[in-house]
Amino acid sequence: MKLFYKTQRELANSLNEILDAYWESKINEEVLIKNVSDIYLNNSKKLLKGNDFTTVLKQQCGKRRLEVVAQILTMNKLIGK
Template sequence: MELKLFYRTQRDLAASLNKLVDAYWEEEIKEEELIEGIKSMYENNQDKLLKNNGFTKVIQQQSGKRRLAVVEKILEMK
């Protein structure tokens, strides 16, 4: 799965995050690819993903609780 390093908006980031998690759930990508992709997105787009120790409102609204639970677990693995 092809991912960008830098995203222009929070909505673009959320859409890619959703595609990545959904691809994992549909068994189109392996767990390692999911973890690498999310860590890469986080490292290069921290300001668009997190604010005040939580996900930004746009990310929360676009991605939903189940996807963000997966993302949060991966980010805690550091």
């Protein structure tokens, strides 16, 4: 996993891979939370616009994945949703 992404599409693909790996029990919850938090901390402008996910992320990741991401970011107090 990279920490810095060039485009929102690359970022979305990475989030999809991480969440899918978690749902397939390839990584544990701790790794999921750390990876999502690290991605947000290093790419916040590509992830959120205002208080909402960017359109590209919504299209590429889908509602269920972004609900998990939002929950992780809220839980870690990185965003105030």
